Amino acid sequence: MTNPLLELAAAAAEWNRRPLSADVEHDARRAVLDWFASLLPGCAEGPVVALARALAPGRGAGAAVAYVDGGAGFSRHAALLNGVASHTAEFDDIYRDGGYHPGSPTISAALAVAQDIGASNEAFLRAVIGGYEVGCRIAVALQPSHYRNWHITATVGTLGAATAVAMLKGGDAGVIGNAIAIATSFAGGHQENLQGQGVTKTLHSGHAAEAGVLAGLAAAAGVTGSLDSLHAPHGYAAATGEDTGNWSAALEGLGDWTPISRMTFKNHGCCGHIFPTLDGLRALQAKVPFSAADIRRIDVRGYGPTRSICDRMQVESARDARFSLQYCVGALLVLGGVRMAAFTPEALARLDIRAVMPLVHVAEDPEIAAAYPRRRMARLRVELMDGRVLEHFQETRKGDPDDPLTDAELAAKFDELAATLLDPDDTGRLKACILTGQKLPRHLTAAGAPRAAGS
Template sequence: MIANPLTILAAAAVDWTTCPLTAEVEHHARRSVLDWFAALIPGCANGPALMLAAAMASERGKGCAVSYVDGGTGAPRHAAMLNGTASHTAEFDDIFRDGGYHPGSPTISAALAVAQDVGATQEQFLRAVIGGFEVGCRIAMALQPSHYRNWHITATVGTISAAVSTAMLMGGTAETIAHAIAIATSFAGGHQENLQGEGVTKPMHSGHAADAGVLAGLAAAAGITGSLNSLHAPHGYAAATSDCTGNWDVGLEGLGDWTPITRMTFKNHGCCGHIFPTLDGLIVMQGQHGFSRQDVKSITVRGYGPTKSICDRLHVESARDARFSLQYCSAALLMLGGVRRAAFTPEVLVNQEIRAFMPRVMVIEDPEIAALYPRRRQARLRVELNDGMVLEHHQETRKGDPNDPLTDAELIAKFDELVTTVLDEISCEALKAMILKPGPLPDVLPIKNRLTAAD
């Protein structure tokens, strides 16, 4: 039995403030920040973050943290809330596969806001991101898969990651970080209905996690304490949100030998990651057999639990619904050749050919594949063609996962595709250079179509 996972994780986080930063780990951290901005920028031009910015205009406060949504500076909690919401809007943010968790959106939103406010160096910022990922991703592994049944783990564990990064940037000791984790466990929330159901609250889950995490980190830095048994006690966080008090042998496996930021998944499709094995499998099958959408009579997908419970969705009324519909994304892939931003434009969302194809796609939970989740994300596909031919394929991985990663060139191409829809080319190149090379932290960006309080 692990003695106290909370204090062990806090010690691991504080180590990242001073330990040697290898070129490999730094490179992976920069990739994560680049991908965060790629997901963030589209959400600064469209989505709930703009409405939230207007609603929260009077709460900006004083400070140097940048809200990329409305182009102003203010208190770090304000910026973290808006940027966290924006970066979880377009559904292009990163994934820690083994924990089923999107760490970048809440963690980097909080870390960058606090770093800007306290005048941290770029290296201090990157170290705080690495430490926040270390703690959050390992807690996610310890809670899953049962936590995800009712809780949105990016909303919940994201609060803890953000708290760790904040406490690190505030110069916290291991004890300070431990109390930040403990406090954050009481702030962590966000349930599955607001992920799976109607409405546009889901992006705010990440924004709230970033905001609440900053609050927890600042509180701990000010000397406020929490119970250091908050993670594993019988009435603690793991017990309240999963089937046990935490599988800490899994969560702490390899601590000190590898760090989660080196094992990130970066999205190659602009939709829910639970749909990826299906899309990747269809791409492979089309490459092998050359069929088109018009040739397909039916598609049967056998996947793991969330493939069925979250993504078996024929009722699609919005871009948000479409990003969580395996039926819609499969049809869009076969029609457009890809599932990126173009698949969710208003004109494509009402395309009758896509809508007519969607009922041909059936989703079934496969017990063997489900047993491998979350560390393996697979799908078995059966495609029946109109001429009677039946094609089958077992997709064992996802493009973008650690065992089939996006190259630096592919990640940069994704960044360029998403960011140049909002920024001009010169601003895009300047931002990219700031992220990928030592230098200053990114500052205010010239976002087009920005909604301000004056609007």
């Protein structure tokens, strides 16, 4: 077997010099737009607000901006805070085949370093593409065994972020390879802090971004790591999974297509493992209109994490609700959608949503489980109060590459989420800035208007 780390590092280095097609550049801008959409509501509330206050005395000199408060400082701190904020509302992008959210750690790290060193917008986009290339492919190699105990965005996100930083620092394949190798020793974040109580999960992405900045800067300064770190018997894949990694699957099509052009952009504000159920219910409602009051029982059969992560009847917070299939089904049937309004204190207190939850039963389907993670499906059986039984097999998710959000749908999502912090005029200016290749904003003013400066 060839060394996968060296192959991935070479592929990332190539993104710093190869022609950037209009399609790939457009896909990268979509990813950045979606990152800002996910970031903005996370700046208004959640762990990042307290964390920003706690870190304020030591954020140091630098030009990297933490959008939660507009403070400029060292790139590590900005990457940390933006990484936490952009993972808070559970709207960040997904690489389906790896079960991985690359945008939050990768773009948080890349933008912080790009701002700090005054990199061009093109250099920033190229680093994002390269970071997605490496992170997404490593995620494929580690799945599914890695995900049983590790939060793959927390772990692999560190490697994608390190790649992007090393690229921005002008690193060749050797420097990028060392950044990945160093990052494997920093990558952590376990499933208990994803599935259990508390809000540490949101910090996972921020830590991945910050640790990736450290690894990338270290490699650019000449620090080295073991270039066998991914696939060796004591390397990262073996240490965090059942074997040394499925590298043939990870490297498939390397150089022919790039993961940033195969992203899932979330259409619902909850865990992606719930999406097939929500999309299936919408498909059934389009055929036979029904509401929450019509439901006698709903049976959902899905893949492993559908049950292990999302079969959750105890919902005490918005964070719990975003990982409860039962709550999200109730919100869909009562509110008509599972977006920001589904997780307000008022929504969480609604008895009509809560009344649906005990009617929803979750089980694993062996056939569907065997197709995971490359396929995300669900079988639904809905019993109505009038005795009718509706059945549906949901073969994909809205937002996945085979049923993508259009540019208009992605823009509408951005507008909705940005409205938590910005007024409509400011939202439009920020959106145009991202999509037309202008300099990305370094600050959001108190009123929300972006001031373009730097990258």
